[in-house]
Amino acid sequence: MQSKLTQKLKQGNYMSQYETGYGVSGSATAGLAATATATATATATATAGYEGSHGRTPVVSFENVSKQYGRLRAVDGLTLDLRAGETVALLGPNGAGKSTSLDMLLALRKPTSGRIRMFGDDPYHAVKSGRVGAMLQSGGLMPEVTVRELVELITKLHPNPEPVQTTLKRAGIAQFADQRVDRLSGGQTQRVRFALAICGKSELIVLDEPTAAMDVETRRLFWDSMKEEVAAGRTLLFATHYLEEADQAADRILVINRGRLLADGTPAEIKARAGARRLSFRLDKVDEPFLLGLPGLVNLEVRHDVVQIQSSDSDATLYAVIDAGYRPREIEVTSLGLEQAFLAITAEDDATNGNSAGETN
């Protein structure tokens, strides 16, 4: 517990917040040793019921993978495993290295160092075997053909595809299947891209910011159909900077910032790691050294007689205050979202490693 009084993580609209450098400056958050673990813990059950799973071979594995663009290290020593049946969110701010990581996984770019395997094979051959379906932000569509013609084409390229009609229905594009691809709206285009990612009935689906151009309704439809894919036993990896989406859709979150994996766990674990609850109360005589020693404390802020504590175990923290003979007033315990957890984890990283690099790219 080396922390001084730390600045409170600002609340508010998380979107604007971390796109402008997280709204957090120079705060050293105690107890946030968010060291990433390489493998998931709770995946054994998910793996068991999955048809076509390959024993203990991870669906995806990154071994100390780095990618250098000139002086910028976009991905820095990334190590991780994905197991069959998992739904994994790759969560990070813009420029964190999400897209580069997915590009390398999909054999569009080569790692500067390290090794990537997909189904135990190198990425290029794994992609060419049709075992992965992908939707990228930068992926374009063939113009001057109809939606149906395009889906038929990509379907034909896969060894074991879904019937075209099924794909059209699942992606919610059947009603405009005879329209020309270059005359669709942004949301419709995005759904066609999604159709191309699922038409091959691939075991792994990779999505880069899948809902970026979608309105709220389309987004909901999208995640509904995505859940069907997961229920059918597919492994899903998606990159996002919407925390809400990661929280709701994923059963595992990889927090990535400046090319490095900062945290790896269930949404609940990620929240706990950052101090999942905020405890606030009034106290007549504030004893800061005592407060800093409280169990579960992650972050402390004192203003006059108002104490605000971010805690990974708010019950223990509160009992310790009371057990020490204090009688705090106006006690409030509020839950911190994944948003604050994410901000805390990335802010910690930026404070330790300098603020600038995260904003490049």
Added chain:
Amino acid sequence: MAGTLALTKAELSRLMHNRRYFIFTVAFPVILYLLIGRQVSAHAYGIAFGAYYMIAMATFGAFSGALNGNAQRISQEKKEGWIRQLRLTPLPASAYVITKILVSLATTVPAIVIVLLLGRFYGNVHLPAWQWPVIAVTVWFGSTIFAALAVAIGYRFAPEQVQPITLIIYFTFAILGGLWFPLTGFLGKVGQFTPTYEAVKIGADVIRGIAVPAGLAIGLVVWLGIFVALATVAVRSTAESV
């Protein structure tokens, strides 16, 4: 291979939806032939002017079809991420380029056939039956040289740069190669090294009934080699930005 054919089929279906390419590949050579082709007493390359101009216009249509539309499309598809999307499918990496060459070969057929028919029935070109397919196939395969160049340009340059680049190349090779009118003097000598000249000269020598100099055929192969090499370098060096 099945995937490559599926993509080729889809590409051809696209062309049916978009007939603008006909203007360059078919209309332009046809109009020029109608205006200039029927000069009864004139000669060029040792054969009747109508026969020379027929081969020249077939070559003109075929190479503009192979170069202009293709380079523009490839560049556009690279920019829009369609090439990237295809790389995420089981389609082999080379299939896209192979498809473009196959489609280019298909799109040059109408220009060649129509101009040759025009030569026969409007320009009064009478040839032994075997010479027609020889001339058609020479021009047809010659157009792959420009299909390869289109790949090199399309991968290397942005869509808005492609238009002026292909136009400069198109006019240079058309004029220096003697496609619009036979060249003499210094420009004529320089022009003898162009693939457009070589393709037309091979056809003319076939009609004259003389042995086709090996240099002409070698020249075409060398040009093809150069442009295939440029295309390969362009595809490889842009691999991470496609």
